[in-house]
Ligand SMILES: [Zn+2]
């Protein structure tokens with residue numbers, strides 16, 4: 531029997547763990563500075579949470595969920611984390627706390643996608659959710675935070691795209707206009723688009739199907755419908771966001787066809803692309819979702835957030851070498867070696883020794899691969915109570931006492 535990791539999953543092995551720590555530590559640092567608190571929710575939830583919270587017209591809910599039945603309950607591995615965070619926000623009565631409630635998370639998500647698209651079925655996201663602020667300052671805060679985080683990682687050449695999807699009022703008119711424009715060629719569109727036509731025509735603009743996109747071009751769809759005509763409230767919200775971004779020196783582009791893949795967005799949506807390695811990669815997606823808390827049974831609560839795929843970030847960053855330990859004790863006296871190892875560890879140093887008591891040369895070879903210093907204990911060292919310390923980066927050697935060793 532030769533069992534491998536399931537298709538679409540990957541082990542994170544020790545040689546790449548520093549790349550993950552780097553992303554996780556940057557997230558913790560940048561988000562904590564902005565007073566976001568980490569929340570950890572279960573990786574599976576009631577299926578109904580995602581059906582209601584993510585939206586039953588999305589590909590995620592229709593095709594990509596890992597759903598299973600246990601004790602007559604339908605459970606689903608989380609395909610994203612906003613719905614779970616909102617559920618926790620309600621379950622712990624965080625809406626009673628003074629606004630804003632600012633939360634961040636990181637962890638694995640699960641979607642049954644075709645692995646040939648370069649996507650994993652278990653992947654990782656890091657993201658933030660901010661509850662309770664209606665003002666566009668919250669949208670600006672999220673975009674600023676995302677940019678700060680990406681900059682912290684060393685991704686500086688970014689394109690921020692923004693759009694407003696309006697509210698239910700202004701979107702209604704847009705949906706009708708969009709449907710009128712699509713009607714003449716609806717028969718030629720893919721099955722997904724056909725089912726979106728009634729349920730959520732905005733999502734048609736997001737279709738990746740080539741044939742559909744050819745028809746959009748042929749019928750000049752994007753030019754003919756232009757964007758949403760925002761109502762006064764949505765329009766002033768959007769203008770205010772742009773003013774904030776200008777004042778914060780965050781460069782952005784307006785993309786009237788940015789719709790995002792989820793049903794719950796209202797007003798602001800945004801995407802951030804990184805222009806490194808000669809190509810553009812979307813690294814962040816987010817937006818405002820003023821209706822979601824209510825949809826999931828809570829009081830009306832404005833909210834905004836974003837998520838980023840961590841595998842995508844990792845792929846854009848140079849990999850970081852594995853850390854070396856500080857000391858490697860080299861000795862043919864195993865008892866002395868383990869005693870010194872233990873002493874150094876208790877002093878707070880990383881330290882290792884050779885469990886097999888191999889020849890000195892073998893031990894030095896191992897030390898130079900894994901440690902900064904080799905601490906040699908030979909017969910003379912034991913007799914005269916000192917250590918020979920070899921600096922493995924420049925091969926210099928020095929005699930030292932234990933206290934001197936602890937000052938390295
Ligand atoms: Zn509106």
Ligand SMILES: [Zn+2]
Pocket residue numbers: 719720721722723737738739742
């Ligand atoms: Zn389509």
